[in-house]
Amino acid sequence: MSVSKVLLCGGGNAIHVLSSYVSSKPNTHVTVLSLFPGEAEKLRNAIPPEGVRCINDLGEDVYGKPDLVTDKPEEIPCDLDLVIFALPSFTHEMYLKALKPFLKEGVAIGAMPGEGGFDLCAIHNLGSDFVRNSSLFALETLPWACRIVEYGSCVEVLGTKKEVEIIVSPKQGTTKESVTELLHEFIGEFPKFDPADNFLAVTLMNINSVWHPTISYGFYRNKNVTEPFDEPPLFYYGADEYTGEKLGKVSDEVLEIKRVLIEKYPTLTLDALHHVSEWMLRSYGDDIGDKTNIYTMLRTNKGYRGLTHPMREVEVDGKKKYLPNFRYRYFTEDIPMGLVVTRGIAELAGVPTPNMDDVILWCQEMLGKEYIVDGKLVGKDVASTRAPQRYGFSDLDSFMRVNQYLDHAETSKVVNAPLESNTSKAIPQ
Numbered sequence: 001m002s003v004s005k006v007l008l009c010g011g012g013n014a015i016h017v018l019s020s021y022v023s024s025k026p027n028t029h030v031t032v033l034s035l036f037p038g039e040a041e042k043l044r045n046a047i048p049p050e051g052v053r054c055i056n057d058l059g060e061d062v063y064g065k066p067d068l069v070t071d072k073p074e075e076i077p078c079d080l081d082l083v084i085f086a087l088p089s090f091t092h093e094m095y096l097k098a099l100k101p102f103l104k105e106g107v108a109i110g111a112m113p114g115e116g117g118f119d120l121c122a123i124h125n126l127g128s129d130f131v132r133n134s135s136l137f138a139l140e141t142l143p144w145a146c147r148i149v150e151y152g153s154c155v156e157v158l159g160t161k162k163e164v165e166i167i168v169s170p171k172q173g174t175t176k177e178s179v180t181e182l183l184h185e186f187i188g189e190f191p192k193f194d195p196a197d198n199f200l201a202v203t204l205m206n207i208n209s210v211w212h213p214t215i216s217y218g219f220y221r222n223k224n225v226t227e228p229f230d231e232p233p234l235f236y237y238g239a240d241e242y243t244g245e246k247l248g249k250v251s252d253e254v255l256e257i258k259r260v261l262i263e264k265y266p267t268l269t270l271d272a273l274h275h276v277s278e279w280m281l282r283s284y285g286d287d288i289g290d291k292t293n294i295y296t297m298l299r300t301n302k303g304y305r306g307l308t309h310p311m312r313e314v315e316v317d318g319k320k321k322y323l324p325n326f327r328y329r330y331f332t333e334d335i336p337m338g339l340v341v342t343r344g345i346a347e348l349a350g351v352p353t354p355n356m357d358d359v360i361l362w363c364q365e366m367l368g369k370e371y372i373v374d375g376k377l378v379g380k381d382v383a384s385t386r387a388p389q390r391y392g393f394s395d396l397d398s399f400m401r402v403n404q405y406l407d408h409a410e411t412s413k414v415v416n417a418p419l420e421s422n423t424s425k426a427i428p429q
Helices: 013-023 039-046 089-102 118-126 128-132 176-187 199-204 207-220 241-264 276-287 294-300 335-349 354-367 380-384 396-402
Strands: 004-009 028-033 052-055 062-064 068-070 082-085 108-111 135-139 144-150 154-160 163-169 192-195 311-316 319-324
Touching: 004 013, 004 176, 013 028, 013 052, 013 062, 013 144, 013 154, 013 176, 028 039, 039 068, 082 089, 082 176, 089 118, 089 335, 108 118, 108 176, 118 128, 118 135, 118 199, 135 176, 135 199, 163 176, 163 199, 176 192, 199 241, 199 335, 207 241, 207 276, 207 335, 207 354, 241 276, 241 294, 241 335, 241 354, 276 294, 335 354, 335 380, 335 396
Parallel strands: 004 028, 004 082, 028 068, 052 154, 082 108, 108 135, 163 192
Antiparallel strands: 052 062, 135 163, 144 154, 311 319
16 A cells, blocks of 8 residues: 655654644655754754643544654655644745755645745745646644644644645646645645635635734824833724725725736636735624624624734833734735735836835834835735736736736736746845
């Protein structure tokens, strides 16, 4: 009987769950790769002989032990069936570069979760031919809420999600179902995977990239961010009417990108792209007490009760105080791997984004980064983002074609254009 070979990349909560689940399956060889200094050795030494115990919310505990835990890409099997990234999105490029010499075409490779532009990152680092002849996927979020109980030894699944949106770009000659069935084989029946239209739709419908930066901007815009708070302020329940209106305006700009793209490429499918107000109603429904507008929905959604802004503790006159944590993922991931990506697509499509720019300009100041300069995405830190401009795209047609968004869409302007056409060079890192 053939053996399925799986590579898990990372070392955090999700990798503990995956190590347990996947390693427990018969006829499966599991390798865990961590490039974080010292993490592979720490994890390898911490896993007991019986393997990682996963306290499963849907049934009996699961035990599984990976066959190999390493920090050396050259030690991974050469004929992998599945590669899963479960690590921060800003590390995806590092892993793709490290793995490239050792991956063979035909593998299914993806991220959970995958922030905006995961496909751009994969194509840039692995090559268009490799991606076309392999299966690329990304989950909108992790399949579960989970936490490590004892590092290397025990992890708890606090809740398995019922449904998670997934985008799959299957290798030529195969179907999306071939990837979702493979994932179900290792992860289990739940969550159910709801296939999205394409990577472009998922990139533009990156709700976190609109939500987190805009709410942060709205809250802090008139505040002295160096003045400590006595308590961590409420994130959603602390939003004001201006913030609700700003969220709506940023979302309007995203939908204008959709309108322009559909007008130019009539067969392009972007049905998964909705206004944030519609997303709220679809996601939370009756958990929202007042559905009048975005502002009232934010402040009356039961699911948001008690959630606070990311903060860091400081001591002032012997008392514990709190300052904003601008190194949290709301900024370090949702801007360069999220909103800046959308802003880059808008620039290619010729869509003005004054409201989005307000948010990015404020966030880049808080981060000490430079993305937008004089209204253009030409700042020195674009090289650390997943914006199309970082990968050398300066015209919409090339961006759409090279990244395979037009595989099922038609436009007379690009039908006869050469595949490798790209009008500018990628920004070096």
